[in-house]
Amino acid sequence: MDFETMFMREDVDQLVESFLLLKSKEEVRAFLVDLCTPREITDLAQRLEVARVLDDGKPYVEAQAHTGASSTTVSRVSKALNGTWGGYRNVLIRLNDQLHEQG
Template sequence: MNIETMLEREDVRQLVHAFTLLDGEREIETFLVDLLTPREFCDFAQRLHVARCLDQGESYLEVQAQTGASSTTVSRVSKALNGEYGGYRQVLIKQGDGE
């Protein structure tokens, strides 16, 4: 399934909309705890850490060593960080970490 098709699914639209209904970090945190397994939660956090490191100009090897992420994860995050959707970039900018 391609990304555009996925984003058009009603269940995906409802999930995205659910985040807009939450007020503040605590509500988002509790929703994520219910939604994700502990491993998934940590995987998502690791990916954001990888994006931050890559954005700061660290090499793939440095990022792997610092975050514990696999080379595949670092590569995928790099592709997304510099890709057409820009989700990582938007978050890094809003957190004051991005260019």
Template sequence: MDIEKMYQRQDVRQLVHALTLLEGEADVEAFLADLCTPREICDFAQRLQVARLLDEGEPYVEVQTQTGASSTTVSRVSKALNGVHGGYRKMLIKLEDGA
């Protein structure tokens, strides 16, 4: 399924909307704990760390060493970081701005 079709699904729309309703870190932590396994949460965190390091210009091998991510994960994150959706880039800017 391509990403545009995925976002047309009602259940996915509801999830996206639910995320916008979260207020503060405690709400996010509670929702993530219910929605994801601990491993999934750690995987998300690792991908964000990979994106940050790539954005800072770190080489792939160094990113793998620092994060423990596979070469496939680093490559996938790099593609998304430089891709059309811009989600990682927007989040990194918000994090840098202290949001």
């Protein structure tokens, strides 16, 4: 199943919509705890950190060493970071903007 087909599924669309309904960090944390295992949450966090390190211009080897991610994960994240969907890129831009607003 490809991503476009997956997002046409009603249950997947409901999942996407559910994230938009959350209004605070606490609500997101509670939903993640109910939805995912601790390992799944830390895996997602690790991938985002890999994206951040790669976006900072660091090489794959440094991203691996910094995050503990496998070479396969670093490669997959890099492909997504530079891919057409732009999910990592959007989040990294917004996180960076938020950091500058706070500082």
